[in-house]
Amino acid sequence: MNRILPVTMAAALAAVGQAHAQSLDYGELQRLFGEPVTTSATGFPQRQSDVPATMEIVTADDIRRSGARDLPGVLRHVAGVDVLQWSNDDADISVRGYDQAFSHRLLVLIDGRQVYADYYGFTPWNVLPVELANIRQIEIVKGPNSALFGFNAVGGVINIITYNPLYDDVNTASLTGGSQSLVEGSAVATVKLGDIGAFNVSAGGRSNRDFSTPIPPAEGESRVPDNRGAVDAKGVFHLGDKVELRIEASHAQADSNNVTPIYTFQSAQVYADSVMARVTADTDFGLVQATAYTNRIRELLPADPPIGALDFNNRVVVAQVQDVVKLGDDHILRGTVEFRHNAVNTTPVGGGTVFYDVITVGGLWSWTIDPSLTLTNAVRADTLLLGRSGSLPPGYPFANTAWNRSLLEPSANTGLVWKADDLDTLRLTASRGVQVPSLANFGAFLTISPVLKQIGVPTVDPTIVTNYEFGWDRRVPDLGGQFRASVFHQRSGDILAVRGGLIPTASGPFFTQANVASSIANGVELGLSGSLPENWRWGLDYRAEFVTDHFFGGLTNTSTLTDFQHTTPAHLVDAHLGWSSGNWEIDGYVRYQSRTYGFLPTPTGAGVLTPIKDYVSADGRVGYRLTDNVTLAVSGQNLSLATQQQTSGPKVERRIYATVSVAF
């Protein structure tokens, strides 16, 4: 730019700011537009009110005022999110029902890096290397979004966005103590490096005992103390005016008590490491981003006869390049290519490695037809190349060549967003998502003993989920909030279960994982929220969902441990009321879940459904800002009763804790 500058302007420009070209300054954009900005619906920045999807965004303020001490505690307040709290530190989460032990329909990411463990089909929430105080916002996309995120984004996507040290100067430490012998510390520090860049380091540790409520006899016998430790460091550096490098490394580990995919109660030790590098450049060809990361997880579960001790060692390597370009005034294009390698050893019988490589090509086109109407189309083709290497146990019904299989699965999302007037936004969306079997499903899980032969197999197929949805958002200025409604119809084909297949052999039958059913869900979500009168904020959300399962052949729900028809609650109500004034903040949350069912295991390996009565749970937080830098808070979860049956697992206990937080 060639300017003739007045002296004052020259002086100002001597301290010229960096162009906000690469990583998003979420905070400044939110202050500018008056609402959160997200990339989780389309891969390019959009205002929350413009996205072609039903999306909830939990802000840092929401997280603080939730009083939660972990991510499931935050997410249990989000409309339409199902949480199965199995123990003090283990929960399974899904969006719009279909929750189960080892929930595998929800893709979870941190800053776009996958943390969902697809070797076993679950999200290890307590080893995610993120501190609540370091989260800027949590973005929850409802419905399939495989066209953007790939496999397993079929029920929904949760993308956890952390603070960017370039723009956010977060320095905080907190100490928490409370019931169940809870002691927890957490800290976040930001270091600026002038014009070069900045660092953000976060760390946390927690120790507590598990709930002491009885474990259902069929599920197990004993508990271990829970503990968690995590550290994450990321640096963001300017490599030029328009080029930025982000590097990040993390480590986390946890001991906890979990409910397994066959609904037994077991302890588990999990260790997780990751390293990521990302280069973002604003070029003449658009905003180009290249990302490479590797995740390593080791999971140890003790023997649970007749199943031996499990020792998974999983490695994922991902390399991705994407480009976002705006053509003319009305068209935004996004192209992406990705390679993923995922491998894990067989266990408890070792000697083998099951792996797959995925090659991905995807594209998105957003067309602003006129200022009030936008059409977005995204397609993606994932080619999965399955393989197995290593030894085979005697009598195994497959040779390694059985894993020489390729799967080509397209996914797609289309959305029409119409801003009918200044108050109303209407959305019509359709999507096709793909849930690929985990490596355990594909054969990494391998139990061969005199009394039980249970294996994954290379022949299982992906689950295809299609979703059709109509949504309506209406701002309600008189309430300082909005009304939201959505109606959805969802079909799931070839649902995968841990039981359901049988291979007879001379040495006895092998029980296998299998595609067992299809399922249809119809639902409606309604929500009303506001922030008036002054100092108050409130919300009321309701979800009704009705699921029908259709089993293949002679299969049944109990023989397959699959029954979304009865385990998805028909009615879910969330209410929130919050007040703040001066140094005080007080928030209360209530959830009602209608009667449902859960699975209990039996000695034969089949399951039995046990009823779970409808219940009301209540959480709350009272916060007091002692000084500009010090805040005291008392929080609690499950406050309505000392113990409460919320799942087929042990009853949850009331949790109360106090936290002192210091910002420096």
Place this chain on the structure above:
Amino acid sequence: MRIRRASLLACALMVTASAARADITGSDLQIAARALSFIENPPIGEVRVGIVFAPGIPSSMTEAQALQRMLGDGLRAGRLVLKPVMVKANETAAADVGLFFLTAGLGEEAVPVANSSKAKHIPCVTTDLDQVRAGLCVMGVRSAPRVEILVNRAAAADSGVVFSTAFRTLITEF
């Protein structure tokens, strides 16, 4: 050719008058200042804002005076401190400012502003969205009922104003 087309459009604007005008508010100023932080080599710190008005258009005078009162001795908006300087529309070529704020409804009298903005690479902001559409100003802002930012790409290019790709996905461009 572009300036002549702008002149013709300016004449049309005088006839259609106040279709997209809105009284300037403090929120509009905040939005304009914050949006500027997303251009390449954005200004930070103290910026002299040329409040461009036409003495012969009473509504323009009124808006200019209101804007001057709002800015006072300097208004902090985002990363900027905006200091007002009153500038007549036909005197922008000599204005010693880092930003033009174009009052609404200038019509043909805004053409010199567009020329100055182009020649001196000084961004121009307005709440009169028709002036943006006509190419007489780079960026239009609206804070209510919903924040809207409109950018005339040709005027922006002429003025040396380049927004990041990420920001361009969030705004309306003509």
